[in-house]
Amino acid sequence: MSQDARDAVGDYRYGFHDPENATIRFDFGLSEQVVRDISELKNEPQWMTDIRVKAFKHFIARPMPDWGNSEMLNSIDFEKVCYYLKSSKGSETDWEEVPEDIKNTFERLGIPDAEQKWLGGVTAQYESEVVYHSIREDLEEQGVVFLDMDSGLREYEDVVKQYFGSVVPYSDNKFSALNTAVWSGGSFLIIPEGVHVEMPVQAYFRINAKNMGQFERTLIIARPGSSVHYIEGCTAPTYSSDSLHSAVVELIAEEGAHIRYSTVQNWSANVYNLVTKRGVAYRNSTIEWVDGNIGSRLTMKYPAVILKEEGAHAEVISVAYSGEGQHQDAGSKVHHLAPNTSSRILAKSISKNGGRSSYRGLVKVSPKAHNCKVSVVCDALLLDEDSRSDTYPTMEVSNQSCVVEHEASVSKVSGEQLFYLMSRGHTEEEAMGMIINGFFEPFTKELPLEYASELNKLLEMEMEGSIG
Amino acid sequence: MHSLMKGILAPHLENMLTSCVLSISDLHVSVEGTVVIKGLSLEIQKGEVHAIMGRNGAGKSTLANVLMGHPDYEITQGSIHFNGTPLDELEVFERARAGMFLSFQYPQAIPGVQVGTFLRKSVQAVRKDDCPNNRELRDEMKAAMKILGVDNSFLARYVNDGFSGGEKKRLEILQMLLLKPKLAMLDETDSGLDIDALRMVADGINSISDDAACLVITHYQRLLDHVKPSHVHVMIDGRIVKEGGSELAIQVEDKGYDWLEPTNA
Numbered sequence: 001m002s003q004d005a006r007d008a009v010g011d012y013r014y015g016f017h018d019p020e021n022a023t024i025r026f027d028f029g030l031s032e033q034v035v036r037d038i039s040e041l042k043n044e045p046q047w048m049t050d051i052r053v054k055a056f057k058h059f060i061a062r063p064m065p066d067w068g069n070s071e072m073l074n075s076i077d078f079e080k081v082c083y084y085l086k087s088s089k090g091s092e093t094d095w096e097e098v099p100e101d102i103k104n105t106f107e108r109l110g111i112p113d114a115e116q117k118w119l120g121g122v123t124a125q126y127e128s129e130v131v132y133h134s135i136r137e138d139l140e141e142q143g144v145v146f147l148d149m150d151s152g153l154r155e156y157e158d159v160v161k162q163y164f165g166s167v168v169p170y171s172d173n174k175f176s177a178l179n180t181a182v183w184s185g186g187s188f189l190i191i192p193e194g195v196h197v198e199m200p201v202q203a204y205f206r207i208n209a210k211n212m213g214q215f216e217r218t219l220i221i222a223r224p225g226s227s228v229h230y231i232e233g234c235t236a237p238t239y240s241s242d243s244l245h246s247a248v249v250e251l252i253a254e255e256g257a258h259i260r261y262s263t264v265q266n267w268s269a270n271v272y273n274l275v276t277k278r279g280v281a282y283r284n285s286t287i288e289w290v291d292g293n294i295g296s297r298l299t300m301k302y303p304a305v306i307l308k309e310e311g312a313h314a315e316v317i318s319v320a321y322s323g324e325g326q327h328q329d330a331g332s333k334v335h336h337l338a339p340n341t342s343s344r345i346l347a348k349s350i351s352k353n354g355g356r357s358s359y360r361g362l363v364k365v366s367p368k369a370h371n372c373k374v375s376v377v378c379d380a381l382l383l384d385e386d387s388r389s390d391t392y393p394t395m396e397v398s399n400q401s402c403v404v405e406h407e408a409s410v411s412k413v414s415g416e417q418l419f420y421l422m423s424r425g426h427t428e429e430e431a432m433g434m435i436i437n438g439f440f441e442p443f444t445k446e447l448p449l450e451y452a453s454e455l456n457k458l459l460e461m462e463m464e465g466s467i468g
Numbered sequence: 469m470h471s472l473m474k475g476i477l478a479p480h481l482e483n484m485l486t487s488c489v490l491s492i493s494d495l496h497v498s499v500e501g502t503v504v505i506k507g508l509s510l511e512i513q514k515g516e517v518h519a520i521m522g523r524n525g526a527g528k529s530t531l532a533n534v535l536m537g538h539p540d541y542e543i544t545q546g547s548i549h550f551n552g553t554p555l556d557e558l559e560v561f562e563r564a565r566a567g568m569f570l571s572f573q574y575p576q577a578i579p580g581v582q583v584g585t586f587l588r589k590s591v592q593a594v595r596k597d598d599c600p601n602n603r604e605l606r607d608e609m610k611a612a613m614k615i616l617g618v619d620n621s622f623l624a625r626y627v628n629d630g631f632s633g634g635e636k637k638r639l640e641i642l643q644m645l646l647l648k649p650k651l652a653m654l655d656e657t658d659s660g661l662d663i664d665a666l667r668m669v670a671d672g673i674n675s676i677s678d679d680a681a682c683l684v685i686t687h688y689q690r691l692l693d694h695v696k697p698s699h700v701h702v703m704i705d706g707r708i709v710k711e712g713g714s715e716l717a718i719q720v721e722d723k724g725y726d727w728l729e730p731t732n733a
């Protein structure tokens with residue numbers, strides 16, 4: 001990382017790190033043996049080991065994507081990554097049992113507090129393993145299952161065997177192959193038929209060590225007529241060497257179910273964030289991705305929905321914020337496979353100090369999908385001349401009855417807006433912060449209040465010292 | 469008068485000086501290379517309401533903008549003092565915090581920022597010394613909104629985003645009432661208002677005019693029926709060409725501006 005980039009992350013708020021007290025730490029580098037070792041360590045069934053090994057071979061054979069930011073992608077050194085690191089004995093259900101320094105980290109991040117006040121359940125992952133998980137008793141009594149993925153595999157092997165890789169096969173892309181080969185941690189969530197989880201459940205992902213690779217794997221199944229709001233947050237310390245975060249998330253929304261999956265990733269600027277997220281929506285169900293990308297050096301992430309049965313609906317609201325040295329290559333994919341399905345994509349990006357934001361979207365409407373509705377809106381806001389925004393919207397519509405709306409805009413903050421706000425007593429930085437928060441408002445208003453105000457504060461801090 | 473004269477004047481004269489909220493002397497302003505204001509002087513005391521009238525393009529908004537500190541306008545000659553402080557020492561936000569307020573001719577939309585939040589943040593920024601607590605602020609807002617005939621749903625809307633002309637002007641006055649300025653400049657706040665709205669806006673101005681100095685830019689006598697100006701100035705081509713009392717506004721409404729052209733005078 002360049003000195004400039006280091007300067008840029010110098011005031012990153014979550015950039016502190018703990019001493020590394022690893023109980024198990026793998027040497028750097030990736031091989032079939034590493035993959036097998038991870039599986040053995042976890043005492044996994046043979047079929048899982050086999051999938052891991054197949055996925056590893058695919059990862060090796062598969063070339064790096066030649067789109068997105070090739071230069072940054074090719075600078076990832078897979079031999080300088082630690083693929084497994086465990087810092088605790090296991091996953092606890094009481095914060096008091098979590099090792100002191102790890103507990104302190106999550107306290108600094110406000111997780112136990114949030115859990116008490118407004119969450120239905122929490123998992124907290126530190127490096128490769130989930131160190132804490134809990135769920136409210138009333139939800140447990142209703143049959144809601146909320147575990148870390150490793151426990152999920154142990155306790156619900158049949159379910160995992162049925163759905164693991166059914167939405168995102170390892171062969172989907174190079175990074176889904178990598179994740180499948182070395183996955184560890186992540187969430188396993190099942191909402192039984194007709195159960196509405198009113199309070200959001202949250203997973204928190206923290207990378208602490210240098211040159212760490214975090215490869216969590218998440219599977220959420222919402223049975224017919226159920227609903228859930230799942231939130232994930234991510235941070236890491238600021239190091240001058242790179243870390244890699246490559247997750248796979250699979251969602252299944254059965255008939256009439258509703259899944260909302262909200263993310264605010266605020267990785268430090270030395271993290272490569274290469275994530276595959278996809279959901280399958282059955283009859284009259286809804287999948288919503290609310291996806292905020294604030295941190296990381298390079299993010300490539302395109303939350304996707306497959307609208308498999310009639311009446312299914314997809315909603316993807318995303319924001320990207322790219323500062324110095326950052327590239328957010330984000331967007332969305334929706335496949336309309338059935339009649340009367342609808343999708344709405346709203347992507348907003350802000351680029352500043354030479355940062356780069358790209359919207360990359362794909363909407364496919366199959367010939368059999370009659371009377372679909374598609375709406376894609378992309379708005380980019382550039383804060384200065386050095387920053388960059390690109391839009392790559394692809395539409396493949398093979399059914400004439402489909403109604404498609406598409407709007408894209410690129411704008412700059414106008415001097416008149418700033419003057420107006422400053423004439424009301426706000427400094428230029430405050431004025432800029434207000435305009436930015438306003439620009440992201442369609443996104444923030446979808447988040448729980450506590451999350452939204454955190455995000456607003458974060459963005460205002462991003463503006464501090466950035467003008468002048 | 470110049471602030472340097474402070475201290476060498478007799479105490480009663482000094483008092484007069486300090487009650488002089490705005491003092492402009494021989495102001496020249498250019499924008500984009502053209503001179504728009506060409507030697508303008510004006511003094512406003514606390515409790516006075518000064519009306520400025522003049523044709524389109526005469527330089528009225530330029531004057532308001534330059535007073536508020538718009539970066540596009542360059543003062544090439546002359547000086548402006550606000551409560552004795554040379555204005556060029558103050559940034560835009562400092563002018564606001566010192567008690568200057570401009571009701572814009574064309575208020576800007578800030579999409580995604582709710583009126584309620586914006587008002588609260590602005591009050592906190594400007595009224596640092598007597599900042600009301602949340603409850604007091606809510607009461608103040610209620611009272612101000614009542615004067616202006618707007619209801620609570622107004623607070624949840626985004627600042628000027630999709631507002632009608634009249635709604636924008638009401639929001640400007642609402643801000644003025646809450647920010648409690650020492651100098652209120654209103655640039656065509658009466659334009660495009662229906663009769664009822666005009667009366668409400670006038671009530672708003674009247675409710676602060678005892679404690680503030682007001683500079684009201686208008687094309688119409690209409691507003692001045694409700695807001696009694698102590699002084700009326702006619703501006704032509706970047707200069708004040710005539711000053712008078714409220715009767716001057718009636719004459720202008722009657723006869724237009726031709727008779728005031730320097731060449732016709």
Ligand SMILES: Nc1ncnc2c1ncn2[C@@H]1O[C@H](COP(=O)(O)OP(=O)(O)OP(=O)(O)O)[C@@H](O)[C@H]1O
Nearest residue numbers: 499500504522523524525526527528529530531540
């Ligand atoms: N930012 C600017 N850039 C270029 N020219 C400007 C700018 N602002 C004002 N002018 C010019 O200065 C002159 C005075 O404009 P100003 O807006 O002050 O007039 P006004 O008296 O307020 O008119 P109106 O009654 O139409 O509002 C006009 O010729 C206008 O075109």
Ligand SMILES: [Mg+2]
Nearest residue numbers: 528529530573
């Ligand atoms: Mg004007």
